[in-house]
Amino acid sequence: MRIATASIGRPASLTALRPLGQCSAGDIWASVRYLTGIMLHINDLTFRIEGRPILEGATVAIPTGHKVGMVGRNGTGKTTLLRLIIGELAPDDGSISIPRHAKIGHVAQEAPGGDTSLLDWVLEADIERSSLLAEAETATDPTRISDVQIRLNDIDAHAAPSRAAAILAGLGFDAAAQARSCREFSGGWRMRVALAAVLFLEPEILLLDEPTNYLDLEGTMWLESYLKAYPHTVLMVSHDRDLLNRAVGSILHLERGKLTLYSGGYDDFEETRREKQRLELKLKKKQDDARKHMEAFILRFKAKASKAAQAQSRVKALARMQPIADQIADKVSPFLFPAPQKLLASPLIRIEGAVAGYDPSKPILRNLNLRIDQDDRIALLGQNGNGKSTFAKLVGGKLAPLAGKVFGVNRIDVGYFAQHQLDELNPLETPYAYMVKMLPDGTEAQRRAKLGAYGFGVDKAETKCGNLSGGEKARLLLLLTAFHGPHLIILDEPTNHLDIDSREALVRALNDYEGAVILISHDRHLVDAAADRLWIVKNGTVENYEGDMDSYRAELLSERGGKTAPRGGAASAATKPNRVDERRQAAERRAEVAPLRKAMQTAEAAVTKLAEKLAKCDAGLADPELYNDAGKTRKLTFERGVLAKQLAEAEDAWLAVTDAYEQAASAVDA
16 A cells, blocks of 8 residues: 655645655554545745745644634734635745545635626536536537536536525625626625635635635624634634634634634633633742742852752753743733714704605605614614615715605714725825824824734834735724714624734723614624613615514524525435435545555564564674674664664554444444
């Protein structure tokens, strides 16, 4: 048998094949990892940008079928790691190992365009299916026709249109929208189509980088349900706390260039990490006390002859004592929303029989009868395109009603935050320059104090906006939005570029704020923690929603086909297979066991061969004549040490693959 060994830095890494005689214990371990279910193995990975380490000795093994959420502060290198996995970047050192057969799926940066319909574009993403269907129309050889039809049946090709349609529907595209061309949609909607195509392909490794940034709250809830039933491995970068609690089973934390895998959702990760930090702080204090005691002894007694030996032993012990790193408190700068300078009586805004839109002949919202009080926290529900942003512009005074009345808009100050405003920041201006405009009569100290409170120190305050990160731009825009203490703050997707800790800081600021808030967000945790009223934008109007977020989620999944599962996921598993399928599945299980049996036999042969070599070495070392030649003695002694180490590693590998084979064989028998 030949064992596949891992290459470095390529998506398909199990490529080089070596005969048994050339296999090391490391080769056997690579085979064991492949055959016993490690889908992604990152080993001692190092990557630098302009000499600055982003990843340094990062190591993790993700088993097949595990769903993992990757978290870390903005700028720690999460997206960089995904690019290394797909092969867009090459590591400076270390390796990324993925089974040869595994397909990697990720959302491309370019949004789909052209005249192809959404449904056809998603279907065409499956190149094998498209190729087989085309060949089925032209093939004349009976054997080939049979092979094509069998393969089409194996990949469930004829059910593909309904599966693609269900995915698009879950992401917010109804039947009419699915028939429209890609070019008719904006960039954000087209990125949803790209996401739908990746989900449709069902790769063995699904890589997602902030997928909810393209989605509304409704699409996020559907994606959560879909990922829970996804039958393969998922690695997802996300700052959506609720998604990380519900859709993944492990959290991969990237911090200071290192990777640590935690079991459970995000809340479990936070609790485990806090406990780990407490223990490390206790241990560090203990170690610091011991170090001080040793140093004091050395200083006191090193000059005394009677104590010299003891002092010297403490010097050695001190050198061996590995220091425990200080816990660096990466504190998040708060968001500060100043209170309105003049409090007004409720209601701040009263809407009576209003109609809103941009064209009198095509109104978007009708029959609006609502009021907003000065301490309201209102979250707008409803999928994108229903009119949430139109309603926000109406109450924010940016859009006059087509009919009816809106009272109070002219007497209140409104702060309005929308994602598109990030792109409207002048890339050549600095945060300090913006603060000069906001405080024309203020001193430099006052301006810098305002910026510093929002996390813009001296360096960041003088950085051009074009060089700020997305999270830093969002912070600056939030500062400008609430600077003069508005009576009403409207936030349209404020969290897209904020990490989890910054989102928590935003929740605290909204709860402390003394004015009213209207919130549009796909982040369910933010809605749950900051909103006390839910309004739903649906069927051309806005109404109070009496339920909570759990009841809304249940209604939404029912409407969008919540029972739709990936091919091979929960829905298909519930379908009872016939006898032909059962026999086929049994044969597949036996086929899966066969490589493990061969690997076990190969590992056993390697152990036997190394044991024979070691026995010869021992026989040579037992010969008294050997010790007449010091060079040969040293060489044979060194060789024995190497062989003993190799034998121990080979025996461990043999035991591991034997155990895996026995478990797999038991499952087949069952």
